[in-house]
Amino acid sequence: MDIREVRRLFPATTGRAYFNTAAVGLASVRVADAYRSAIADWEASGFDFRIGEQAADDARSAVARLIGAAAADVALIPSVSAAAGLVAAQFDTAEPGANVVIGEREYSSNHFPWRQLAGKGYDVRQVPFRGGGLDAGDVGAHIDAGTRLVAFSAVQTATGHRCDIAAIGRSARAVGALVFVDGSQLVGALPVAPELEHVDVLVVPDHKFLLNAGRGMGYCYLSATAQERFTPINAGWKAGAVPLDSFFGPEMALSSTASRFDNSISWFAAIGNRAALSLFDELGAAAAYARNRDLAALLRTALDDAGWHPVELPASQRSTIVSVPLGRHEPAALLGELAERGIVAAARDGNLRLAVHVYNHEDDIERLRTALRGVAAP
Ligand SMILES: Cc1ncc(COP(=O)(O)O)c(C=O)c1O
Structure with a gap:
C-alpha cells in the first residue's frame, strides 16, 4: 500500500x-470492523475468550517485531504505571547510599512509582530538564555506585524531546543500574530497535502511536537480566506455562518466558490491538x-x-x-x-x-x- x-x-x-496522536491515535476501519465483528459474535453466540487470547499473542508478536525483540521477551501489561509498579515492587529496603535516578518533569506514570521508593529508604534523585527533556550528561552526573535504576521517557510527551537512550543506558549499566524506558511517545512513531540493547525494561501502551485508542493493553519488554532478577508478583493463570491449563493450584508451573509477567488482559483490547498493529506489517x-x-x-x-x-x-x-x-x-x-x-x-x-x-x-x-x-x- x-x-x-x-x-x-x-x-x-x-x-x-x-x-493529537500523542494523546490518542485515530481508529482505522480495520480496528472498528474488528470490534464490531467481535461484538456481533458475542451477541449472537457468546464470547469465545480463546479468540481474545490468540489476538493478544498475535499482538505481542507484532509489537516484538516493531521493537526488534523476541516475543518471548515481551509481557502483556495493562498500563505504563502498572509496569513501573511491578519494577518498583522488586526493590527491597535500601542499603546505605542506594538511589534511583528519574526526571523531574516526567509523566506521572513513570514518576510516582519511583518516588514511592523513598519510603523504602532510596534517595530519589530528580534530574532537572534542560531544553525540554533529559540531557544524557546531566543524568550521568546524578548516577553513582549506589544507583539501582534510571527511568525516563524515550520521548517527552509535552515537548517532543527525544532522549539519547544509548548514552543514558551506558551510564546506568556502567554501575549495574537497571534502565527503564517509557516508550509511549516513541514506539510505533519512530524506530527503537537499534537502542533496545541499552534497555532493561521498555513499556508502551496501545492507545497512542500503536493506534488502539480504546486502550486496555500494553507491552513490556524485559531484558534477560530483568527477567532473571524480577519476581512475577502479579502472576495468575495467564503467567502459567500453559495459561489455559493453569487455573488451579497446588502446582505452579510459571512460564519460562517473559509471559510469566503477563497480566490478565482485556480481550476486546487484544482484538483491537491485533487489528491496529496489522497496519505496521502491511505498510x-x-x-x-x-x-x-x-x-x-x-x-x-x-x-x-x-x-x-x-x-x-x-x-x-x-x-x-x-x-x-x-x-x-x-x-x-x-x-x-x-x-x-x-x-x-x-x-x-x-x-x-x-x-x-x-x-x-x-x-x-x-x-x-x-x-x-x-x-x-x-
Ligand atoms: C509519556 C507517557 N507515559 C505514559 C502514559 C500513559 O500511562 P499509563 O499507561 O500509566 O496510563 C502517557 C499518556 O497517556 C504518556 O504520555
Whole structure:
C-alpha cells in the first residue's frame, strides 16, 4: 500500500487535521470492523475468550517485531504505571547510599512509582530538564555506585524531546543500574530497535502511536537480566506455562518466558490491538517511520513560517511531537479556535502540542499554518 493511501483507512481524517496522536491515535476501519465483528459474535453466540487470547499473542508478536525483540521477551501489561509498579515492587529496603535516578518533569506514570521508593529508604534523585527533556550528561552526573535504576521517557510527551537512550543506558549499566524506558511517545512513531540493547525494561501502551485508542493493553519488554532478577508478583493463570491449563493450584508451573509477567488482559483490547498493529506489517514499519520523519520536519518548518517557533531541539532529539511554548495564550481558548478550524491539538505543560502520524497529510499542516497565521504568535 502507498503510504499516502493509509489516510483513507482513517475516516476521522476527513475534514479534520488531527495532531493529537500523542494523546490518542485515530481508529482505522480495520480496528472498528474488528470490534464490531467481535461484538456481533458475542451477541449472537457468546464470547469465545480463546479468540481474545490468540489476538493478544498475535499482538505481542507484532509489537516484538516493531521493537526488534523476541516475543518471548515481551509481557502483556495493562498500563505504563502498572509496569513501573511491578519494577518498583522488586526493590527491597535500601542499603546505605542506594538511589534511583528519574526526571523531574516526567509523566506521572513513570514518576510516582519511583518516588514511592523513598519510603523504602532510596534517595530519589530528580534530574532537572534542560531544553525540554533529559540531557544524557546531566543524568550521568546524578548516577553513582549506589544507583539501582534510571527511568525516563524515550520521548517527552509535552515537548517532543527525544532522549539519547544509548548514552543514558551506558551510564546506568556502567554501575549495574537497571534502565527503564517509557516508550509511549516513541514506539510505533519512530524506530527503537537499534537502542533496545541499552534497555532493561521498555513499556508502551496501545492507545497512542500503536493506534488502539480504546486502550486496555500494553507491552513490556524485559531484558534477560530483568527477567532473571524480577519476581512475577502479579502472576495468575495467564503467567502459567500453559495459561489455559493453569487455573488451579497446588502446582505452579510459571512460564519460562517473559509471559510469566503477563497480566490478565482485556480481550476486546487484544482484538483491537491485533487489528491496529496489522497496519505496521502491511505498510512496513520503516516506510511509516520515514513518512513520520518527513511530516514532523514539514510541521516544524510550517510553524516557524507562521511565527510559532517550536521548542528548539537538535536533529537527533526530534520526534513526531512538535511543541510550541504557549506564551501569553490561554490553552483552552487557543485549542477552541483551532477546533473551529477543524484542527485537533492539545496543550501540555505550557506548550501547544502537535503530533503527526502516518495518516497525516501535507494539507493538514497547511491548514494549521493558515490558522496560526491568523492568531497572534505567542
Ligand atoms: C509519556 C507517557 N507515559 C505514559 C502514559 C500513559 O500511562 P499509563 O499507561 O500509566 O496510563 C502517557 C499518556 O497517556 C504518556 O504520555
